[in-house]
Amino acid sequence: MIQKYTLHMHTVGFDGQDTVQTMVNRARELGFDTVGISNHFIVNPVVKQAKMYFYAKIGGYSNIYSASFDEVLSRFVPHYEDLSRAQEQNPDIKILRGMEVDFFNNPKWRDGFEKAIKILKPDYIIGSAHFVEYDGKLLNMHDLKNSDAKTQDILLSGYWENVKNAAHSGMFTWMAHLDLPKKVGLGRAEQWADFESRAVEAAAKSKTAIEINTSFYKPDCYEPYPSNRILKMVAKNNVTVLISDDAHVAKNIGRHFDEAAQLIKDLNLKTFTR
């Protein structure tokens, strides 16, 4: 196996479906020696007014959205205690404390985030952008999909601006699923290549890695996040990569790792070392 660790995983209590122990058991079965649990860390004062919050409530995963840092801490403090207990009970496998953080580019968010990190002391931090702030509201990828073409372009440039700023901040160990809008079929046109390249250059400058996220592979579009177009920019800029499964359920751990490893070889990508 090219990579004996898997660090992007979600568990019960957030939006994952399996417990930490179930995830650890499956990872061990597959031969991983290190796992990391990286539940969503999403703090925004207007998050509960967003359309997606309504759907998250119906779906039973609204716990991933916090309106304040106190609220997110009230979830992460006991969660990290669970991870420490899991480590005691599974001494044969290293269990790391991660988080998948949504970046919001304002001083108040940064200040709250830095204070929370001092309390939680995560082993690593994944940077991400699942939303676009627009017109005082938070929109997700599905809202993007449902907008008219002109608004879509505005939202997509907002998305890439946010990703670039997150990559530039140097706050993150690596960036998640860089071209997430392709989840809803957006952002594939050539016009977005410049935006992608600025985000990759920002990651290069701040020495932030980029993940190859294997959750996207579909029969009609057999590739991970990010696309080959972006991975070539990653290679050119000497940005390091690691493979993530983004598993929300134990059976998805390690999915398509072989294909991702082949991509690393074919494109001569530099691998991330912990």
Ligand SMILES: [Zn+2]
């Ligand atoms: Zn994500």
Ligand SMILES: [Zn+2]
């Ligand atoms: Zn994730």
